[in-house]
Amino acid sequence: MSEEPETKELIFAATKEYLRFGEFCDACRKYRYIGICHGVAGAGKTRSAREYARWDLLSPLFPEELFTLVGRRYLDDQFPHRPFATPGSPAFADVLACRTVYYTAPVAATPLRIEREVMALSATLSYVVEAAEQASRGKDDFLLAYRLPKRTELVIVDEAQRLxxxxxxxxxxxxDRGHFGLVWLLQERWSHLGMHIRVDDFTDAEALAAIVRITGSNFRVIHRLLMQIERILEINHLHTVTKEVVEKARERHVLG
Structure with missing residues (x-):
């Protein structure tokens, strides 16, 4: 009789880079910023994001079919899904502080599908956190009001270069409507926007900050500004994007 190999739980090491990522997400979450985290494949962006959101702890508690605020099913006047009722469920205390949704962008998706999926994840996160709060008060059976209290404070979108x-x-x-912070995780190229500029071509955070300030994170305006930046680099035989290049691109192109 063969023995099954022992499965060892992987331990996440909080590196200096992860701590910086956590501080970055904390700021976006607290001040409701839009932030961009970039790097080559395999740099650890996905693992760090899932750890920050505690997604490996949360996602097993979600119902098999994500529900939205409309069309919720009832069973004997109770919700059919009770996250902490099964053996092996994590302690509800571990869930109380969770406020982050982790979402992987599909390879091809319509804006409507993305809206529904992100809203469903946000509603489910709210449901699970509310269940944890009720359980902490000793209430195993509870019926939520039709409107869930909103718990999502940050949405992390992985593989954003696909969109x-x-x-x-x-x-x-x-x-804009949800009043939560937003973080994009993307690989080093903007090729999905028709750009050949690499994120590594930016000399420092000042140049990226100038783009965010000028465009107000409007992606149509970002696209037009990046096209102008690329043109300036080509004409002047430059290889890096500086704050000065960004400002020059703004002067040469009417944005808005």
């Missing part, structure tokens, strides 16, 4: 401008605008619209 087309219309999908990015949809997420920006959700950000």
């Amino acid at each position: 087309k401008p219309a999908a990015l605008e949809q997420l920006r619209d959700l950000y």
Whole structure:
């Protein structure tokens, strides 16, 4: 009789880079900023984001079919899904502080699909956190009101380079309406926007900050500004994007 190999739980090491990422997410969450985290594949962006959101702890508590605020099912006047009722469920105390949604952008998706999926994840996070709060008060059976209290304070979008401008605008619209912070995780190129500029071509955070300030994180305006930046680099035989290059691109192109 063969023995099953022992499965060892992987331990996450909080590196200096992860701590910096956590501080970055904390700021976006607290001040409701839009932030961009970039790097090559394999740099640890996804693992760091899932750890920050505690997604490996939360996602097993979600119902098999994500529900939205409309069309919720009832069973004997109770919600059919009780996150902490099964053996092996994590302690509800571990869930109380969770406020972050982790979302992986599909390879191809309409803006409507993205809106529904992000809203469903936000509603489910709110449901699970509310269940944890009720359990902490000793209430195992509870019936939530029709309107869930909103718990989502940050949405992290992984593989953002897959999204087309219309999908990015949809997420920006959700950000405007949802009053939560938003973080994009993307690889080093802007090729999905038709750009050949690499994120590594930016000399420092000042140049990126100038783009965010000038465009107000409007992705149509970002697209036009990046096109002008690329033109300036080509004409002047430059290889890096500085704050001065960004400002020059703004002067040469009417934005808005």
